[in-house]
Amino acid sequence: MDSVGEPDRVLVHRSATGDRRAFAALFDRHSRAVTRYAWALVSDRLDVQEIVQDTFTTAWSKAGSVTIAESSALPWLLVTCRNHALNRRRKKGPHRAEPLPEGLAGLADVAANEDRALAVQRLRWVQTDIEALDGLDRRICELCLVEGRSYAEAAAIVGASVGAMGTRRASARNRNRVRRAVSNHDE
Incomplete structure:
Protein backbone atom coordinates (compact mmCIF):
# COMPACT_ATOMS: atom_id res chain seq x y z
CA MET A 1 0.00 0.00 0.00
CA ASP A 2 1.34 3.47 -0.95
CA SER A 3 1.82 5.55 2.23
CA VAL A 4 2.99 8.82 0.68
CA GLY A 5 -0.39 10.52 0.31
CA GLU A 6 -2.02 9.11 3.42
CA PRO A 7 -2.86 11.40 6.35
CA ASP A 8 -0.72 11.13 9.48
CA ARG A 9 -3.66 9.72 11.43
CA VAL A 10 -3.77 6.71 9.09
CA LEU A 11 0.02 6.29 9.15
CA VAL A 12 0.05 6.32 12.96
CA HIS A 13 -2.77 3.77 13.07
CA ARG A 14 -0.98 1.51 10.58
CA SER A 15 2.27 1.91 12.55
CA ALA A 16 0.46 0.70 15.66
CA THR A 17 -0.24 -2.56 13.82
CA GLY A 18 3.47 -2.96 13.03
CA ASP A 19 3.43 -1.52 9.50
CA ARG A 20 7.04 -0.38 9.05
CA ARG A 21 6.37 1.27 5.69
CA ALA A 22 3.72 3.49 7.24
CA PHE A 23 6.11 4.46 10.02
CA ALA A 24 8.89 5.13 7.49
CA ALA A 25 6.53 7.45 5.61
CA LEU A 26 5.73 9.27 8.87
CA PHE A 27 9.45 9.55 9.60
CA ASP A 28 10.23 10.84 6.10
CA ARG A 29 7.44 13.39 6.37
CA HIS A 30 8.44 14.87 9.74
CA SER A 31 12.06 14.03 10.57
CA ARG A 32 13.46 17.30 9.15
CA ALA A 33 11.11 19.45 11.23
CA VAL A 34 11.80 17.40 14.37
CA THR A 35 15.55 17.67 13.75
CA ARG A 36 15.34 21.45 13.30
CA TYR A 37 13.36 21.75 16.51
CA ALA A 38 15.87 19.56 18.38
CA TRP A 39 18.65 21.90 17.21
CA ALA A 40 16.75 24.78 18.79
CA LEU A 41 16.66 22.92 22.10
CA VAL A 42 20.23 21.58 22.34
CA SER A 43 23.48 22.57 20.70
CA ASP A 44 25.34 19.28 20.52
CA ARG A 45 25.10 17.24 17.32
CA LEU A 46 25.09 13.89 19.15
CA ASP A 47 22.36 15.10 21.50
CA VAL A 48 20.26 16.19 18.52
CA GLN A 49 20.66 12.80 16.86
CA GLU A 50 19.73 10.94 20.04
CA ILE A 51 16.75 13.19 20.75
CA VAL A 52 15.38 12.68 17.23
CA GLN A 53 15.93 8.94 17.52
CA ASP A 54 14.24 8.87 20.93
CA THR A 55 11.33 10.93 19.58
CA PHE A 56 10.62 8.48 16.77
CA THR A 57 11.25 5.46 18.99
CA THR A 58 8.60 6.84 21.33
CA ALA A 59 6.28 7.44 18.38
CA TRP A 60 6.73 3.81 17.28
CA SER A 61 6.18 2.39 20.74
CA LYS A 62 3.18 4.61 21.55
CA ALA A 63 1.52 4.58 18.12
CA GLY A 64 -1.36 2.54 19.52
CA SER A 65 -2.18 5.11 22.18
CA VAL A 66 -1.52 8.35 20.27
CA THR A 67 -4.61 10.22 19.11
CA ILE A 68 -4.09 12.62 16.23
CA ALA A 69 -6.72 15.30 16.73
CA GLU A 70 -6.41 16.98 13.35
CA SER A 71 -4.45 15.77 10.36
CA SER A 72 -0.83 16.17 11.47
CA ALA A 73 1.25 14.18 13.93
CA LEU A 74 3.84 16.96 13.98
CA PRO A 75 2.57 18.79 17.10
CA TRP A 76 2.71 15.53 19.07
CA LEU A 77 6.19 14.78 17.70
CA LEU A 78 7.45 18.26 18.62
CA VAL A 79 6.14 17.99 22.18
CA THR A 80 7.73 14.54 22.46
CA CYS A 81 10.99 15.98 21.09
CA ARG A 82 10.88 18.80 23.65
CA ASN A 83 10.29 16.33 26.47
CA HIS A 84 13.26 14.20 25.42
CA ALA A 85 15.45 17.32 25.20
CA LEU A 86 14.40 18.43 28.69
CA ASN A 87 15.09 14.94 30.06
CA ARG A 88 18.50 14.96 28.39
CA ARG A 89 19.34 18.34 29.93
CA ARG A 90 18.28 17.09 33.37
CA LYS A 91 20.50 14.02 33.02
CA LYS A 92 23.49 16.08 31.90
CA GLY A 93 22.94 18.93 34.35
CA PRO A 94 24.68 17.58 37.44
CA HIS A 95 27.54 16.06 35.47
CA ARG A 96 30.29 18.46 34.58
CA ALA A 97 32.72 17.56 31.85
CA GLU A 98 36.40 17.79 32.56
CA PRO A 99 37.93 20.84 30.89
CA LEU A 100 39.77 20.17 27.66
CA PRO A 101 43.47 20.92 27.42
CA GLU A 102 44.01 24.58 26.49
CA GLY A 103 44.65 24.01 22.77
CA LEU A 104 41.52 21.88 22.33
CA ALA A 105 39.21 24.08 24.41
Missing part, protein backbone atom coordinates in the same frame (compact mmCIF):
# COMPACT_ATOMS: atom_id res chain seq x y z
CA GLY A 106 39.14 26.76 21.71
CA LEU A 107 38.24 24.19 19.06
CA ALA A 108 35.36 22.92 21.20
CA ASP A 109 34.03 26.47 21.59
CA VAL A 110 34.19 27.03 17.83
CA ALA A 111 32.35 23.75 17.15
CA ALA A 112 29.64 24.56 19.71
CA ASN A 113 29.17 28.03 18.25
CA GLU A 114 28.95 26.64 14.71
CA ASP A 115 26.32 24.08 15.80
CA ARG A 116 24.29 26.80 17.54
CA ALA A 117 24.61 29.16 14.54
CA LEU A 118 23.40 26.41 12.21
CA ALA A 119 20.43 25.74 14.49
CA VAL A 120 19.51 29.42 14.56
CA GLN A 121 19.76 29.63 10.78
CA ARG A 122 17.58 26.54 10.30
CA LEU A 123 14.88 27.89 12.61
CA ARG A 124 14.75 31.48 11.38
CA TRP A 125 11.95 30.57 8.94
CA VAL A 126 9.81 29.15 11.77
CA GLN A 127 10.18 32.32 13.81
CA THR A 128 9.14 34.43 10.81
CA ASP A 129 5.98 32.39 10.36
CA ILE A 130 5.13 32.49 14.05
CA GLU A 131 5.51 36.28 13.99
CA ALA A 132 3.03 36.42 11.09
CA LEU A 133 0.25 34.89 13.23
CA ASP A 134 -2.47 36.93 14.92
CA GLY A 135 -1.62 38.22 18.40
CA LEU A 136 -3.13 35.50 20.59
CA ASP A 137 -2.16 32.63 18.28
CA ARG A 138 1.38 34.01 18.12
CA ARG A 139 1.54 34.23 21.92
CA ILE A 140 0.28 30.64 22.27
CA CYS A 141 2.99 29.38 19.86
CA GLU A 142 5.65 31.37 21.70
CA LEU A 143 4.57 30.03 25.08
CA CYS A 144 4.16 26.37 24.04
CA LEU A 145 6.79 25.84 21.33
CA VAL A 146 9.44 28.43 22.07
CA GLU A 147 9.26 28.61 25.88
CA GLY A 148 8.19 24.97 26.32
CA ARG A 149 5.17 25.66 28.53
CA SER A 150 2.25 23.25 28.78
CA TYR A 151 -1.21 24.17 27.45
CA ALA A 152 -2.38 24.60 31.05
CA GLU A 153 0.44 27.06 31.82
CA ALA A 154 -0.13 28.97 28.58
CA ALA A 155 -3.89 29.09 29.23
CA ALA A 156 -3.29 30.62 32.66
CA ILE A 157 -0.93 33.23 31.21
CA VAL A 158 -3.28 34.35 28.41
CA GLY A 159 -6.43 34.01 30.53
CA ALA A 160 -8.11 31.24 28.54
CA SER A 161 -9.29 27.72 29.28
CA VAL A 162 -7.19 24.70 28.29
CA GLY A 163 -9.99 23.70 25.89
CA ALA A 164 -9.83 27.11 24.24
CA MET A 165 -6.07 26.64 23.81
CA GLY A 166 -6.65 23.43 21.85
CA THR A 167 -9.32 25.09 19.73
CA ARG A 168 -7.08 28.10 18.99
CA ARG A 169 -4.18 25.81 18.14
CA ALA A 170 -6.30 23.74 15.78
CA SER A 171 -7.76 26.75 14.00
CA ALA A 172 -4.34 28.40 13.72
CA ARG A 173 -2.88 25.22 12.32
CA ASN A 174 -5.65 25.02 9.73
CA ARG A 175 -5.03 28.52 8.48
CA ASN A 176 -1.46 29.50 9.26
CA ARG A 177 1.74 29.35 7.31
CA VAL A 178 3.74 27.50 9.98
CA ARG A 179 2.20 24.15 9.04
CA ARG A 180 2.86 24.69 5.34
CA ALA A 181 6.40 25.89 6.04
CA VAL A 182 7.21 22.89 8.22
CA SER A 183 5.87 20.42 5.68
CA ASN A 184 7.27 22.15 2.56
CA HIS A 185 10.55 23.76 3.63
CA ASP A 186 13.76 22.14 2.43
CA GLU A 187 16.90 22.20 4.53
